[in-house]
Amino acid sequence: xxxxxxxxxxxPQQPHxxxxxxxxxxxxxxxxxxxxxxxxxxxAFKEEIEKDELARKRxxxxxxxxxxxxxxxxxxxxxxDFEPPTLEADGLTPLGGAIKKASELIEKxxxxxxxxxxxxxxxxxxxxxxxEPTDMNEGDELWNEVVTxxxxxxxxxxxxxxxxxxxxxxxDTLAKISPQHRTPIKxxxxxxxxxxxxxSRSQTKxxxxxxxxxxxxxxxxxxxxxGEIPSI
Numbered sequence: 001x002x003x004x005x006x007x008x009x010x011x012p013q014q015p016h017x018x019x020x021x022x023x024x025x026x027x028x029x030x031x032x033x034x035x036x037x038x039x040x041x042x043x044a045f046k047e048e049i050e051k052d053e054l055a056r057k058r059x060x061x062x063x064x065x066x067x068x069x070x071x072x073x074x075x076x077x078x079x080x081d082f083e084p085p086t087l088e089a090d091g092l093t094p095l096g097g098a099i100k101k102a103s104e105l106i107e108k109x110x111x112x113x114x115x116x117x118x119x120x121x122x123x124x125x126x127x128x129x130x131x132e133p134t135d136m137n138e139g140d141e142l143w144n145e146v147v148t149x150x151x152x153x154x155x156x157x158x159x160x161x162x163x164x165x166x167x168x169x170x171x172d173t174l175a176k177i178s179p180q181h182r183t184p185i186k187x188x189x190x191x192x193x194x195x196x197x198x199x200s201r202s203q204t205k206x207x208x209x210x211x212x213x214x215x216x217x218x219x220x221x222x223x224x225x226x227g228e229i230p231s232i
Contacts, residue, residue, distance in 0.1 A: 009112065010078035011057040015119040015211045017203060018060045018076060018109045020102045024129035024166075025067035029089035034130060034166060034192075041196035042084045048200035049079045055200075056080060058121075058207035062105055066098035067091035076109045095133035096142040099125070099177075103149055106159055121211050123159040126199060128187075132170035147177050154179040164195065164227070171230035185220055185227035194226035 009016070021042065029035040042063070049055050061082050063074040068091030074082065106123045113120045136142040153159050163174045163184035174184035187195060202217045209215050220227035 017121040037192035092134040094135040096136035130166040186230040191226040
């Protein structure tokens with residue numbers, strides 16, 4: 001085994017909850033300083049998770065961005081070792097390629113857990129976008145591949161997929177690629193921080209459960225929620 005193949009995972013005696021933040025950093029994220037709010041939200045998410053002793057040991061985080069290109073802005077690490085990247089907005093919206101990259105990252109992480117004998121919760125892919133895909137159209141090869149990947153991945157328990165549309169996001173497209181039982185959420189204006197606090201509370205709740213156990217999450221559409229049901 002080469003040095004590059006040795007992956008040190010913090011708290012190997014604990015089950016881990018791998019989460020990929022799949023983030024749109026296309027040029028339109030500059031409008032209304034959405035990119036600034038996104039950066040602030042990521043930092044708030046880290047701070048909230050670190051406050052909980054169990055979640056701090058169990059939540060693993062990675063960041064995949066898509067704009068000029070699809071990029072692993074931060075590979076999987078513990079929350080303690082996670083350094084929130086400062087994201088800059090530019091480019092188009094290669095959403096299809098980004099979803100494939102997030103799925104690949106999760107499969108790689110699960111293999112690392114298995115090699116180390118570490119138990120894990122079902123991984124999360126949490127997508128935030130303000131546009132529509134520029135690398136695929138409904139019915140083309142990449143579209144069909146991505147829809148199959150998400151729907152089959154959910155059905156077989158490979159991951160949980162959440163889609164959040166910001167501002168002028170194409171909610172119709174998000175609804176078509178999302179699992180049928182989980183409607184994409186339309187973010188209320190400027191509610192980035194509230195969304196990330198919901199995500200941190202959800203991760204804390206999951207990490208306090210046993211792997212495989214059903215966890216009821218807070219309603220993002222509630223009176224104090226951050227999400228709106230989109231009119232698709």
